[in-house]
Amino acid sequence: MIKKLIYILVLVGAGIIMAQLFAGFSGSTELSETARYYVESGPEETGAANLVTAVIVTYRGLDTLGEVTILFTVAAIIAFFMKTREQRDKPKRRVSEILTTGARILVPGTMLFGAYIFINGHLSPGGGFQGGAIIASGFALMLLAFPQANLSHKTIRWVESISGFSFVIIGVLGIFMAGGFLDNSILPLGNFGSLFSAGAIPIIYIFIGLKVGAELSNVVGHMHEKQKEI
Amino acid sequence: MEIFQLEYITLITGGLLVLTGLWGIISQKNLIRMVIGFSLFDTGLHVIMISIGYIRNGTAPILDKAVDKVNAAGQIVDPLPQALVLTAIVIGLGVTALMLAYVVRLHKEKGSLNITNFKDLKW
Amino acid sequence: METIEIIGALITLAGSIFLVLGSLGLVRMPDLYTRIQAGTKASTLGTILTLFGLGLIHLDWMGKLIILILFVLLTNPISSHxxxxSAHYIKTPVSKLTKVDKLKDKETEKTSEANHTNPEDEL
Amino acid sequence: MNMTWIALIIGLIMLIMAFAAIYAKKLAVAIIAAGVVSLLASILYLTLAAPDVAMTEAAIGSGLSTIIFFYAINKIRKQSHD
Incomplete structure (x- = not known):
């Protein structure tokens, strides 16, 4: 009883703090100074139509690098904890044939859609993280349809390492050939709004997408337990 | 009416979601329900951050035919919180997966999901 | 307002009527299997008609909408199947009005065959 | 004004689903409810003019996160059967 009272007191305290924070909020009608700089000089400097992409890949590119590193650490720890052991008890029921046939059509389509999303990240909504998540979803569908699939963690590791390495290499190239780390103007900016534009942003986003997709697929693949063939 | 605006409503929704998640974390005994509380807390924080970056009657921060370069600054919403939330969501998934891996491991050691059974570090 | 737009609006209206009927079936039907059937059939047709009507109104969206229609046509029946x-596997109760259960018959048949060990019948 | 009403309704459903996620008796129902909260949050992002965030939330919050939760409770169930 006294425990519940303490819980409610904690909750009320948090609510009062939050209400104090919210009381100073009045809906903003114009951009702040930083945002104004990004909006006004972003299209000329980076050439990306999607300003969120411009902020993620170039202005705050170092954050993205750290974020991808966090994901890598998470995938490594989960791989350490979830060593897949061969299943001992009796195999489950057979997977429905409709699902396997559908998955044969849907899995490549899903992966292709993920690739489309991260290639077009600088023009339309989407980007490396979304595309990587969609690729991992396709991977999860594949694991659901073929539970005894022999997925090669080695290939995933290679894709992840190579894309992460290339991401850093492009960033370092920016120091020598352009203004700074992860500067995208090492390639010509091109026509604003076309597919081959915005300098190195599409290439960096492709690498981010491959890396995020490989890491999330690694997480899903380690949570999944391989089953015996029926 | 001043309070009946889009950003106020989403801000209050996010705040209540944060409180609900906090209540789930501190009051539940089941480990998986605590992880669910964490993910609700995450969602609430993201909603709060996005609604702070909203500009009234703004459009999405993507330049195309409707929004040109010259007077974009007066039309679009703040792109900075969106970029932050985008990375935060992905990290949130990583943290959730990590917590679930720990939960599975703890259950393997003790055979229970109840938080009161884990007394190894209690003094 | 051109003729093709009116036709598209009418098709969208028909699609939304199917969606309403699907949700009505979700409430009205007695057990899980009939509810899945009502929901899937009506919502697949309703979604397809709605998307197609939208494509008639905005003719330049038609390509993407046809890809969406194909996607819905593939995923919706498979997922409800x-x-x-799975509901049959965990023995969700059927309604009393149900007379036939072919999947159960097939499974009992298979297990009895497996007991009689007839290797030629594996195909 | 229309968007405001939509946001109000979606926010109410989100709060109800959040309570369901905490207090539902079955764990599977709780996980599905948490996924519904994420899905509705993605609609809220769309009304707040953030399509990038909406895509991320729809793909990760309600897709992958739910799948990982289900894999985890599947493992736990198997461990308690052993």
């Missing part, structure tokens, strides 16, 4: 199959 898997739902119904």
């Amino acid at each position: 898997i739902l119904a199959r």
Whole structure:
């Protein structure tokens, strides 16, 4: 009883703090100074139509690098904890044939859609993280349809390492050939709004997408337990 | 009416979601329900951050035919919180997966999901 | 307002009527299997008609909408098939009005065959 | 004004689903409810003019996160059967 009272007191305290924070909020009608700089000089400097992409890949590119590193650490720890052991008890029921046939059509389509999303990240909504998540979803569908699939963690590791390495290499190239780390103007900016534009942003986003997709697929693949063939 | 605006409503929704998640974390005994509380807390924080970056009657921060370069600054919403939330969501998934891996491991050691059974570090 | 837009609006209206009927079936039907059937059939047709009507109104969106229609046509029946199959596997009760259960018959047949060990019948 | 009403309704459903996620008796129902909260949050992002965030939330919050939760409770169930 006294425990519940303490819980409610904690909750009320948090609510009062939050209400104090919210009381100073009045809906903003114009951009702040930083945002104004990004909006006004972003299209000329980076050439990306999607300003969120411009902020993620170039202005705050170092954050993205750290974020991808966090994901890598998470995938490594989960791989350490979830060593897949061969299943001992009796195999489950057979997977429905409709699902396997559908998955044969849907899995490549899903992966292709993920690739489309991260290639077009600088023009339309989407980007490396979304595309990587969609690729991992396709991977999860594949694991659901073929539970005894022999997925090669080695290939995933290679894709992840190579894309992460290339991401850093492009960033370092920016120091020598352009203004700074992860500067995208090492390639010509091109026509604003076309597919081959915005300098190195599409290439960096492709690498981010491959890396995020490989890491999330690694997480899903380690949570999944391989089953015996029926 | 001043309070009946889009950003106020989403801000209050996010705040209540944060409180609900906090209540789930501190009051539940089941480990998986605590992880669910964490993910609700995450969602609430993201909603709060996005609604702070909203500009009234703004459009999405993507330049195309409707929004040109010259007077974009007066039309679009703040792109900075969106970029932050985008990375935060992905990290949130990583943290959730990590917590679930720990939960599975703890259950393997003790055979229970109840938080009161884990007394190894209690003094 | 051109003729093709009016036709598109009418098709969208028909699609939304199918969606309403699907949700009505979700409330009205007696057990899980019939609910899945009502929901899937009506919502697939309703979604397809709605998307097609939208494509008639905005003719330049038609390509993307046709890809969406194909996607809905592939995923919706498969997912509800898997739902119904899993529900049958964990022995969700059927309504009293149900007379035939072919999947159960097939499974009992298979297990009895397996007991009689007939290797030629594996195909 | 229309968007405001939509946001109000979606926010109410989100709060109800959040309570369901905490207090539902079955764990599977709780996980599905948490996924519904994420899905509705993605609609809220769309009304707040953030399509990038909406895509991320729809793909990760309600897709992958739910799948990982289900894999985890599947493992736990198997461990308690052993």
